[in-house]
Amino acid sequence: MPPAGEGAGAPPPWHALPLPEVEARLGTGPHGLPAADAASRLARFGPNEIEPAPPTPWYVTLLRQFRSPVIYILLAAALVTLILRDLVDAAVIAAVLLLNASIGFTQERRAERSVRALMSLVAPRARVLREGHEREIEGREVVPGDLVLLESGMRVPADIRLVQVTGLVLDQSLLTGESEGVSRHADPVDEAAPIADRACMAYSGSIVVRGRGRGYAVATGMATELGAIAGSIREQATPQTPLQERMERFARTIGVIVALGALVSFLLGVAVGESPSQMFKVAVALAVAVVPEGLPVVFTVALALGVRRMARRNAIIRKLPAVETLGSTTVIGTDKTGTLTENRMTVRELWTAAGVRPLPPPAPGAEPIGLEPAERLLLIAGVMTNEADAFLAGETYETSGDPTEAALLLAAIAAGMEPAELRAAPVLLDIPFESERQYSASCRDFEGAPTWFVKGAPERLLERSTSMLTPSGPAPLDREAVLAAAHELASRGHRVLAMAFAALDAPPGPDDHPAGLTFLGLQAMMDPPRPGVREAIAGCRDAGIRVVMITGDHAATASAIAAELGIAPPGAPVLPGPEVDRLSDDDLRERLRETAVVARAAPEHKLRVVQALRADGHVVAVTGDGVNDAPALRAADIGVAMGRSGTDVAREAADMVLADDNFVTIYAAVEEGRVTFENVRKVTFFLVSNGAVLLVVILAAVLFQWPLPMVAAQLLWLNLVTSGIQDLALAFEPGEKDVLKFPPRRRSDGIISPLLWERTVVAGIPRLVGTLALFRWELDHGASLESAQTVALTTMVLFQAFHLGNVRSERQSAFTRSPFLNPFLLTGTIAALSLHVAALYLPPTQYVLRVEPLSFEAWWRMIAVASTIILAVEVHKLWVRRFGPLYRLIAPRAPVSSTA
Numbered sequence: 001m002p003p004a005g006e007g008a009g010a011p012p013p014w015h016a017l018p019l020p021e022v023e024a025r026l027g028t029g030p031h032g033l034p035a036a037d038a039a040s041r042l043a044r045f046g047p048n049e050i051e052p053a054p055p056t057p058w059y060v061t062l063l064r065q066f067r068s069p070v071i072y073i074l075l076a077a078a079l080v081t082l083i084l085r086d087l088v089d090a091a092v093i094a095a096v097l098l099l100n101a102s103i104g105f106t107q108e109r110r111a112e113r114s115v116r117a118l119m120s121l122v123a124p125r126a127r128v129l130r131e132g133h134e135r136e137i138e139g140r141e142v143v144p145g146d147l148v149l150l151e152s153g154m155r156v157p158a159d160i161r162l163v164q165v166t167g168l169v170l171d172q173s174l175l176t177g178e179s180e181g182v183s184r185h186a187d188p189v190d191e192a193a194p195i196a197d198r199a200c201m202a203y204s205g206s207i208v209v210r211g212r213g214r215g216y217a218v219a220t221g222m223a224t225e226l227g228a229i230a231g232s233i234r235e236q237a238t239p240q241t242p243l244q245e246r247m248e249r250f251a252r253t254i255g256v257i258v259a260l261g262a263l264v265s266f267l268l269g270v271a272v273g274e275s276p277s278q279m280f281k282v283a284v285a286l287a288v289a290v291v292p293e294g295l296p297v298v299f300t301v302a303l304a305l306g307v308r309r310m311a312r313r314n315a316i317i318r319k320l321p322a323v324e325t326l327g328s329t330t331v332i333g334t335d336k337t338g339t340l341t342e343n344r345m346t347v348r349e350l351w352t353a354a355g356v357r358p359l360p361p362p363a364p365g366a367e368p369i370g371l372e373p374a375e376r377l378l379l380i381a382g383v384m385t386n387e388a389d390a391f392l393a394g395e396t397y398e399t400s401g402d403p404t405e406a407a408l409l410l411a412a413i414a415a416g417m418e419p420a421e422l423r424a425a426p427v428l429l430d431i432p433f434e435s436e437r438q439y440s441a442s443c444r445d446f447e448g449a450p451t452w453f454v455k456g457a458p459e460r461l462l463e464r465s466t467s468m469l470t471p472s473g474p475a476p477l478d479r480e481a482v483l484a485a486a487h488e489l490a491s492r493g494h495r496v497l498a499m500a501f502a503a504l505d506a507p508p509g510p511d512d513h514p515a516g517l518t519f520l521g522l523q524a525m526m527d528p529p530r531p532g533v534r535e536a537i538a539g540c541r542d543a544g545i546r547v548v549m550i551t552g553d554h555a556a557t558a559s560a561i562a563a564e565l566g567i568a569p570p571g572a573p574v575l576p577g578p579e580v581d582r583l584s585d586d587d588l589r590e591r592l593r594e595t596a597v598v599a600r601a602a603p604e605h606k607l608r609v610v611q612a613l614r615a616d617g618h619v620v621a622v623t624g625d626g627v628n629d630a631p632a633l634r635a636a637d638i639g640v641a642m643g644r645s646g647t648d649v650a651r652e653a654a655d656m657v658l659a660d661d662n663f664v665t666i667y668a669a670v671e672e673g674r675v676t677f678e679n680v681r682k683v684t685f686f687l688v689s690n691g692a693v694l695l696v697v698i699l700a701a702v703l704f705q706w707p708l709p710m711v712a713a714q715l716l717w718l719n720l721v722t723s724g725i726q727d728l729a730l731a732f733e734p735g736e737k738d739v740l741k742f743p744p745r746r747r748s749d750g751i752i753s754p755l756l757w758e759r760t761v762v763a764g765i766p767r768l769v770g771t772l773a774l775f776r777w778e779l780d781h782g783a784s785l786e787s788a789q790t791v792a793l794t795t796m797v798l799f800q801a802f803h804l805g806n807v808r809s810e811r812q813s814a815f816t817r818s819p820f821l822n823p824f825l826l827t828g829t830i831a832a833l834s835l836h837v838a839a840l841y842l843p844p845t846q847y848v849l850r851v852e853p854l855s856f857e858a859w860w861r862m863i864a865v866a867s868t869i870i871l872a873v874e875v876h877k878l879w880v881r882r883f884g885p886l887y888r889l890i891a892p893r894a895p896v897s898s899t900a
Helices: 019-026 035-045 058-064 069-083 087-116 225-235 242-271 276-290 294-311 322-328 373-384 403-414 458-464 479-491 533-542 555-565 577-582 585-594 603-615 627-635 648-653 664-703 712-730 754-780 785-807 823-841 843-849 856-866 868-883
Strands: 125-130 133-138 147-151 159-171 207-219 315-317 331-334 346-352 355-358 389-393 396-400 427-434 439-446 449-456 465-470 473-476 495-503 517-526 546-550 597-599 620-624 638-642 656-658
Touching (some): 019 159, 058 087, 159 427, 207 427, 242 664, 294 315, 294 322, 294 664, 346 403, 346 479, 373 403, 373 439, 373 495, 396 403, 403 517, 439 458, 479 495, 479 517, 533 555, 546 555, 546 603, 597 603, 603 620, 620 627, 638 648, 656 664, 664 712, 712 843, 754 785, 754 856, 823 843
Parallel strands (some): 331 546, 465 517
Antiparallel strands (some): 125 133, 147 207, 159 207, 389 396, 495 517
């Protein structure tokens, strides 16, 4: 027997083969496989299970924490300090590296354990026919050729070619995204039929909603459609996050600046007469001072804080950079079923000859609705021919059985009826739903007479009806009015079921079917949107983020939900999945710029849509819960899986898992992501502006042929100790109120914006002038070189403390943000200043740092000069608010579109 799904000469796929060819190709028959044959096939094909991706080795996770250009610079600096035998400096840098690695390593390992604890997808048990006898076996023991038996409530254990069905309806939303159950039959279909239309197949992971069936397992384990998707997502390369890309670009820029600055300072120093050994030490110290070695730690801490905040909102972050990526997102590609909607059919409207009546959801204790006779019988008919169940559990109603039939029960409950009381009427005859008939019927002893209650497709019930119930009683059947109403409801994305009844003179015979019916009306149902989703989508739009629905559902249903949620206006164009195959890459990108709904999308369509959006320059987040979402989740910049209703394959592919399955949390995550990036940007700006001014101060002193304003130990103290405490506290800064009022950052934007580079210059001028002026003042008034260097060092420490107020907001005045909003920053600033003051007056640190105690007058001069940085930056912020950044006067830049 050839492997399932394979064979010489590429034979037709299983769904296109007639039954005899299926049996011949599988080497099986209607009595199932012999036990010995099943055992040999199990050994040949392996267990029927989706192989989980192997866990990431601990050492790989650890080494991953060192994959950053900034880390590379620090490693080089640590190596140089070791060569120079500056063991203290080397130890400090090593401590920074280890702290950063330990935080990232701990978070990633914890997240991976949390996600793996959710893995349990394959059906645990299966019923098969072997040697003519029915047996129950473990799902992992199903082999190709097994004759598998299906019944209501079961999860399909393998890919099955159906050979016999009785009213079989499957829920395959996890594979195709369809919100409604789909009927199955045993006849072959066209070779080119997409998965959703292969009606003679039952695919692994689907659930039997109702009915029975049997069929041959044609693929198991990783050979199933589910396994193929799981395999494909593991082959997808995980793209770098925008923050990682920015960090690499930033680190390369800093590396070039540091190298050039150190080289120039060394050459200038030697040229003006300084000893090469002294200038080499200064150059190394300057390089360490300019490199923001505190940034990796703060970067990791800021992301870890975002992880904690998201954990409080029922989210699991698998990789730290994913927190920030949502803040950079320009497009969210979202599944519909179970993500935007509740994955629970609900009757929204009733149509009778009296007109349309909106129906509210059931609520315990609600007042009964006043109904017309036709409306009452319409709801009763939906209850009588119904195999589902609904019951009150606490403050909500729980259901079991077919989602469509459960919706009919809830509709009756919403109108004040009790389904259990109605169904107490004795059953005289039941006719189950068959796809060929397109209706189901139940004859009951109702109000003292045998009565047919029938539900099904409007066209089929109209064929069996002779009249319709109106407010004035039975009247001639108006077929055109019924069909027009059904079409109008369906065009708005509703699933429409018709109801009819007929009172009989005598009970029906066993082979009788309903006829001469009185048409009652229509019940229109839809999978309702989740509460708060519309507001979250509106918030995303205001934040400059476009939401695109990518679903396996029909175009009409997808379009209606998109219009209701504000994703697209009513009547907006819909891109069908099959058309995605026919479009070139350029044409697909063009279509996606003008449409926000992709319907009937297979997994390969979703993947291609995500790739097209990313190729068009977008930062793409994809949300979803089904197996069909997994490839797109992996290919996106950030994949967000639903933790409660989602599949293990989707969770494995995602960067973020939402434990509460709430799309609204995505909007909150966008805010957290932006706050996280803003804090990373603030810390980076703070460190870079400090390092840049140090570089210029040293170069200026060398150029003026002055003594060096600070020695190597003082440069390291300034960067690793005093600013190191404060930049870490900046990571705790709460978000600004307007963080969601601006469009997303472009992928090409750097960590430090052009505005902040401009502000680096603005803030650097008073620091450069003030530090050098006070240094020169001390020398010109007879102070020792060590005393003048102490003044220069302390002035820079004070400049840092005042500059923190400027850094806390890119746009707002420093005086509008209370220092108590971030108690860590207030405490850290006080601690840094206290530490420095103590160092000036304690003999051990005086010796190491070569500093001296300062006079009261010197302190006043330094404080007065250092405070000028606030004035300079406040003037710059005021100018920016009124006239825009200065750099735009030189090189204007077009604003970012809010829909980009």
